[in-house]
Amino acid sequence: MAARDALQARLEQGIDQLGLRLPAGAVSRLLDYQGLLERWNATYNLTAVRDPAEMITRHLLDSLAILPYVHGASLADLGTGPGLPGIVLAIAAPGREILLVDSNGKKVRFLREAIRSLKLEGVRALQSRVEDVEGQYDCVTARAFASLADMLGWGGQLLAPDGLWLAMKGKRPDDELPGVPPGFTVRGTHALSVPGLPAERHLLVIGRTSAGSLDGAAPGDALH
Numbered sequence: 001m002a003a004r005d006a007l008q009a010r011l012e013q014g015i016d017q018l019g020l021r022l023p024a025g026a027v028s029r030l031l032d033y034q035g036l037l038e039r040w041n042a043t044y045n046l047t048a049v050r051d052p053a054e055m056i057t058r059h060l061l062d063s064l065a066i067l068p069y070v071h072g073a074s075l076a077d078l079g080t081g082p083g084l085p086g087i088v089l090a091i092a093a094p095g096r097e098i099l100l101v102d103s104n105g106k107k108v109r110f111l112r113e114a115i116r117s118l119k120l121e122g123v124r125a126l127q128s129r130v131e132d133v134e135g136q137y138d139c140v141t142a143r144a145f146a147s148l149a150d151m152l153g154w155g156g157q158l159l160a161p162d163g164l165w166l167a168m169k170g171k172r173p174d175d176e177l178p179g180v181p182p183g184f185t186v187r188g189t190h191a192l193s194v195p196g197l198p199a200e201r202h203l204l205v206i207g208r209t210s211a212g213s214l215d216g217a218a219p220g221d222a223l224h
């Protein structure tokens with residue numbers, strides 16, 4: 001338990017530094033998810049991050065940093081890998097329908113086990129290429145799995161007319177901005193400070209050019 005206590009302290013400190021208030025039991029469930037990922041990772045190589053404390057920082061807190069920008073009743077997490085940020089967001093802000101998409105069979109098997117063991121309601125995992133996914137979602141998340149041009153080219157049809165696309169990046173991707181396809185516009189670029197992580201993190205908020213209702217929305221306006 002001492003190891004889990006140390007991880008919990010790191011996680012709670014990071015959540016506090018991010019200025020977030022999570023539902024009762026969320027911290028424990030996030031640690032359960034981290035433990036499950038750590039166990040599966042030993043066999044299935046789901047993530048290059050092996051150290052449990054680094055998983056707290058690089059996976060959990062990195063995912064939680066975008067929570068204030070999450071919008072709407074439905075979310076698709078594209079190229080989710082082992083559930084980042086999708087599973088973290090499902091635990092931290094339950095109540096929306098979440099689709100986790102990845103083309104890797106090992107990762108999708110892990111996702112389904114995580115959904116089952118963590119009892120994540122309204123969350124499902126789909127093994128698919130992004131371009132083959134159907135439906136539209138109020139929020140689409142993607143954690144640096146491709147360029148902006150490729151992300152939107154493959155999955156732009158999944159964004160609802162008034163939806164928000166949250167593209168998680170490391171360094172500010174100024175060189176990718178000219179590649180944003182017609183019909184989409186960058187609503188904002190936000191430098192994120194992830195507790196314990198010295199590397200740069202940026203979030204690009206993208207919407208459809210025809211939807212003006214959310215232009216200029218502040219992070220706090222997009223919580224629900």
